[in-house]
Amino acid sequence: MGEFELINTYFARSAARRDDVALGIGDDCALLVPPTGAQLAVSIDTLVEGVHFLPGSDPALIAERLLGAAVSDLAAMAAEPAWFTLALTLPTADINWLEPFAAALARRAAELNIALVGGDTTRGPLALSVQVHGWVKANEALTRSGAREGDLVLVSGTLGDSRGGLQVQLDSDLSAPSAYLRQRFFRPEPRIALARGLCRYASAAIDLSDGLVSDLGHIARQSGLAARINLEQLPLSAELEAYAGADKARQWALSGGEDFELCLTIAPERLDECQAVAAELQLPLTCVGQMQAGSGVSVFSDGQPWNSSAQGYDHFGEHFGDHIGERR
Amino acid sequence: MGEFELINTYFARSAARRDDVALGIGDDCALLVPPTGAQLAVSIDTLVEGVHFLPGSDPALIAERLLGAAVSDLAAMAAEPAWFTLALTLPTADINWLEPFAAALARRAAELNIALVGGDTTRGPLALSVQVHGWVKANEALTRSGAREGDLVLVSGTLGDSRGGLQVQLDSDLSAPSAYLRQRFFRPEPRIALARGLCRYASAAIDLSDGLVSDLGHIARQSGLAARINLEQLPLSAELEAYAGADKARQWALSGGEDFELCLTIAPERLDECQAVAAELQLPLTCVGQMQAGSGVSVFSDGQPWNSSAQGYDHFGEHFGDHIGERR
Numbered sequence: 001m002g003e004f005e006l007i008n009t010y011f012a013r014s015a016a017r018r019d020d021v022a023l024g025i026g027d028d029c030a031l032l033v034p035p036t037g038a039q040l041a042v043s044i045d046t047l048v049e050g051v052h053f054l055p056g057s058d059p060a061l062i063a064e065r066l067l068g069a070a071v072s073d074l075a076a077m078a079a080e081p082a083w084f085t086l087a088l089t090l091p092t093a094d095i096n097w098l099e100p101f102a103a104a105l106a107r108r109a110a111e112l113n114i115a116l117v118g119g120d121t122t123r124g125p126l127a128l129s130v131q132v133h134g135w136v137k138a139n140e141a142l143t144r145s146g147a148r149e150g151d152l153v154l155v156s157g158t159l160g161d162s163r164g165g166l167q168v169q170l171d172s173d174l175s176a177p178s179a180y181l182r183q184r185f186f187r188p189e190p191r192i193a194l195a196r197g198l199c200r201y202a203s204a205a206i207d208l209s210d211g212l213v214s215d216l217g218h219i220a221r222q223s224g225l226a227a228r229i230n231l232e233q234l235p236l237s238a239e240l241e242a243y244a245g246a247d248k249a250r251q252w253a254l255s256g257g258e259d260f261e262l263c264l265t266i267a268p269e270r271l272d273e274c275q276a277v278a279a280e281l282q283l284p285l286t287c288v289g290q291m292q293a294g295s296g297v298s299v300f301s302d303g304q305p306w307n308s309s310a311q312g313y314d315h316f317g318e319h320f321g322d323h324i325g326e327r328r
Numbered sequence: 329m330g331e332f333e334l335i336n337t338y339f340a341r342s343a344a345r346r347d348d349v350a351l352g353i354g355d356d357c358a359l360l361v362p363p364t365g366a367q368l369a370v371s372i373d374t375l376v377e378g379v380h381f382l383p384g385s386d387p388a389l390i391a392e393r394l395l396g397a398a399v400s401d402l403a404a405m406a407a408e409p410a411w412f413t414l415a416l417t418l419p420t421a422d423i424n425w426l427e428p429f430a431a432a433l434a435r436r437a438a439e440l441n442i443a444l445v446g447g448d449t450t451r452g453p454l455a456l457s458v459q460v461h462g463w464v465k466a467n468e469a470l471t472r473s474g475a476r477e478g479d480l481v482l483v484s485g486t487l488g489d490s491r492g493g494l495q496v497q498l499d500s501d502l503s504a505p506s507a508y509l510r511q512r513f514f515r516p517e518p519r520i521a522l523a524r525g526l527c528r529y530a531s532a533a534i535d536l537s538d539g540l541v542s543d544l545g546h547i548a549r550q551s552g553l554a555a556r557i558n559l560e561q562l563p564l565s566a567e568l569e570a571y572a573g574a575d576k577a578r579q580w581a582l583s584g585g586e587d588f589e590l591c592l593t594i595a596p597e598r599l600d601e602c603q604a605v606a607a608e609l610q611l612p613l614t615c616v617g618q619m620q621a622g623s624g625v626s627v628f629s630d631g632q633p634w635n636s637s638a639q640g641y642d643h644f645g646e647h648f649g650d651h652i653g654e655r656r
Contacts, residue, residue, distance in 0.1 A: 022367055026550070027471050028404035028535060029369035031464070034362040039350055041357035042445065044413040044459060048452035076356035085372040087415070087457040117370065120457070124376035129415040129448070129457040131372060136359070143355050207356060222354070 007093055007121040011086070011102055015116040020082065030117035032083055038135040043073035049126035054169055059097045060104035061186040062128070067108045068188035069209070070130040072260040075190040076207040078142045078199035079134030081114035087129040089122045112190065142195065142205035142264070147223035151203055151265035153289040154274065156191050158237040159212060160249050163256025167244070180239040188260035194285070195262060197277035202264040211255040212288070216263055217297045223265075226294030229254070231301040235286040254299065265291055335421055335449040339414070339430055343444040348410065358445035360411055366463040369407035373398045377454040382497055387425045388432035389514040390456070395436045396516035397537070398458040400588040403518040404535040406470045406527035407462030409442035415457040417450045440518065470523065470533035470592070475551035479531055479593035481617040482602065484519050486565040487540060488577050491584025495572070508567040516588035522613070523590060525605035530592040539583040540616070544591055545625045551593075554622035557582070559629040563614040582627065593619055 012025040023031035034040065047066050049055055067084070074081050086105075090097070109116055114132065165185025168178040195205065204223055206215045212229065220227040234253040241249050266274055271287070278285035299306040340353035351359035362368065375394050377383055395412070402409050414433075418425070437444055442460065493513025496506040523533065532551055534543045540557065548555040562581040569577050594602055599615065606613035627634040 022466065023469075023471060027473075028401040028533075029371040029407065029460075029462070031405070031466075031469055032368040032370065033466075034366075034368055036364075038362075040360040040362055040368070040461075042360065042411075042413060042459075042461070043357040044415045044446060044448050044457070046415045046417055046448050046450045046452075046457070048417055048450050051450060051452055073356040077359070079357065083370075085370060085459060087372045087374040087459075089374055089376055089455055118372060120372050120374050122374045122376050122379060124374075124379055124455060125453040127417055127450075127452060127455055129372070129374070131370075131413060131415075131459040132357075133368075133370070134357070138350065138359075138361075141351075141359055143351060145355075205356075 007098060008119060010098065011116060011119055015106070018082070018115045021115055021117055024117050025119065030083070030085070032117065035135055037137070039138050039141060041074055041077045041079035041134045041136055041141070042131060043070065044129060044131040045070045045073065046127060046129045059101035063101045063104035064108050064187045065185070066128050066130055067105060067112065068190055069258070069260055070132045071112050071114060071190040071192070072188055072207040072209070074132055074134035075192045075195045075262060076142065076205050077134070077136055078140055078195040078205070079136035080196070081112055081132065081134045081192065083115050083117045083133045084109070085117060085131045086119040088119065089124040089127045091123065091126060140199045142199055142202055144204055144206050144219050145222040147204040147219050147225055147265040147291045148267070149225060149291055149293055150268065151291040152268050152271060152287045153216060153227060153229070153291065154264045154266060154285050155208070155212065155235065155261055155288050156194055156278070156283055156285055157259070157261040158235045158240065158284065159208065159259050159261060160252030160256045161237050161240050162258040163252035164240045164243055178243065180237070181243060185258065188258070190260065191262045191283070193281055194278060194283055197281065198264060198274055201266050201270040201274050203266060205262055205264045208259045208261045208263055209257060211257040212263065213254050213297050213299070219263070219265060220291070220295065220297055223291070226292045227289060227297045228292055229289040229297065229299045231299055231306055233286060233288045235284055335416070335426060336447060338426065339444060339447055343434070346410070346443045349443055349445055352445050353447065358411070358413070360445065363463055365465070367466050367469060369402055369405045369462045369464050369469070370459060371398065371401035372457060372459040373401065374455060374457040387429035391429045391432035392436050392515045393513070394456050394458055395433060395440065396518055397586070397588055398460045399440050399442060399518040399520070400516055400535040400537070402460055402462035403520045403523045403590060404470065404533050405462070405464055406468055406523040406533070407464035408524070409440055409460065409462045409520065411443050411445045411461045412437070413445060413459045414447040416447065417452040417455045419451065419454060468527045470527055470530055472532055472534050472547050473550040475532040475547050475553055475593040475619045476595070477553060477619055477621055478596065479619040480596050480599060480615045481544060481555060481557070481619065482592045482594060482613050483536070483540065483563065483589055483616050484522055484606070484611055484613055485587070485589040486563045486568065486612065487536065487587050487589060488580030488584045489565050489568050490586040491580035492568045492571055506571065508565070509571060513586065516586070518588065519590045519611070521609055522606060522611055525609065526592060526602055529594050529598040529602050531594060533590055533592045536587045536589045536591055537585060539585040540591065541582050541625050541627070547591070547593060548619070548623065548625055551619070554620045555617060555625045556620055557617040557625065557627045559627055559634055561614060561616045563612055
């Protein structure tokens with residue numbers, strides 16, 4: 001058995017059991033038992049060193065970020081997490097990297113109620129692909145294409161924190177507010193419970209991976225509408241405002257990306273019910289704009305069109321060197 | 329929309345439709361409709377440039393190899409292919425690479441009756457991860473752990489050809505027999521129909537990705553048995569024998585890897601029925617050994633133990649430079 005095959009054995013030991021896993025890690029395929037009458041939601045995501053995280057990042061933090069970001073795609077469909085697979089490409093079978101990575105992955109998987117059921121480990125430049133599998137009743141799935149004219153645009157949590165957390169790393173800032181922002185970068189919290197609670201009210205949803213302007217643009221395009229964002233309504237954390245100032249914080253809230261909060265559209269008359277769901281979960285849910293006839297996403301400040309070059313995630317590239325471009 | 333996001337749109341255009349795909353490429357997740365009463369078989373595989381294929385390889389050939397190798401894991405479980413996702417990491421969004429890659433992927437997917445339902449495209453060193461999804465009735469799934477003492481060891485097709493096809497590339501050999509071997513390297517043919525036909529007879533199965541000794545070792549270990557291979561029974565293609573000579577051909581048949589033929593164990597009294605299935609499919613099915621009490625895999629030649637250092641895929645590393653080690 002080769003060094004890299006041993007790694008798979010290693011992950012097998014830390015894989016949590018679920019009743020719906022007939023056969024887990026260690027055969028050619030995992031065998032999984034679907035619940036009756038549900039649709040299978042699947043999504044695959046890749047993180048590459050130097051593109052999605054800085055070289056030398058703590059492997060435990062990479063594990064948490066990887067799984068949180070992937071499960072967030074299930075939240076965007078209002079699906080319940082079930083299983084995931086991991087394709088891990090590593091320069092060397094370094095146990096000092098693998099041990100904390102696998103431990104953090106197992107811990108985070110247990111918190112998210114998702115089981116590792118298979119994987120592939122290869123030698124090569126550090127990159128990680130995760131495929132997540134979840135379940136959703138057909139009539140409860142949220143997509144990007146269901147928004148209607150006049151719907152309100154809601155976002156969960158606060159925006160721009162993850163971009164702040166990146167800046168904290170680039171600046172090697174170890175001050176107190178930076179700990180919160182770093183955590184927001186490395187430990188995305190998929191909004192599964194919120195999505196499950198709102199799926200009966202929402203007309204469309206997406207998770208914020210590329211930035212609000214870019215991601216809301218997907219809802220607008222796929223729903224055949226325009227979207228308007230009101231700059232002053234963007235929810236900002238006190239930590240981000242203290243770290244970056246209000247102007248930069250708002251720009252990052254628009255285009256920073258990787259916040260993995262939910263963006264949903266709802267009919268105005270459902271706002272109170274949605275706020276009740278969010279209050280129950282003790283999670284901010286903020287109206288930041290509205291869907292309109294037309295196309296594209298426009299930003300308004302104090303009721304006036306706001307001129308911005310904010311283009312989703314493209315800003316990211318500046319900081320990671322010239323071999324790194326868009327991350328989509 | 330960034331350059332890399334456009335790639336996903338590109339793949340979406342070439343994705344085949346299946347009735348069991350409720351929502352394909354273009355949302356946060358794909359939504360898929362499971363058949364009633366079946367188990368979901370999933371497997372993820374990664375190919376890395378310089379590890380699994382030579383730098384500069386034809387993208388169309390990479391696509392065929394990627395999908396064939398991944399679907400072969402479904403064959404090993406006797407599962408029917410249904411859907412796949414693709415995580416593609418590329419140094420640049422080069423249309424001259426992407427166009428033939430996507431076209432070949434779509435063509436091969438149609439042949440294998442598997443639909444692309446999602447993906448992620450990222451900038452980075454060239455690497456490709458594919459997750460395949462298939463369906464199998466619970467009582468028909470083949471695993472590695474069911475072999476019994478006295479079972480015969482069968483393999484489909486001929487062995488060692490893929491290793492020969494690698495050598496042909498390393499030697500830049502463009503002669504006639506080399507075309508067959510190159511094809512065997514780049515175009516694995518998943519033995520789905522054979523697996524479906526044999527699933528009622530076979531006690532265990534694996535697909536040959538790491539080499540017969542190594543892969544049969546998994547069956548032996550997971551079944552709590554030993555396995556014996558008879559060197560003279562190994563099925564070799566005329567092309568491989570002509571290219572490499574009988575001795576090297578047999579060594580590659582034992583340990584070359586990447587043939588993606590099936591290795592199955594069956595009770596001796598089912599041999600005729602299994603041969604009838606294979607004959608119907610016009611596919612060679614050859615008895616190469618037997619399962620025994622004990623542990624490990626031993627090779628016999630003319631009835632005598634054969635001393636070999638064959639250890640699965642480890643030979644591969646020699647040819648690809650010292651940054652490349654085991655591929656498991």
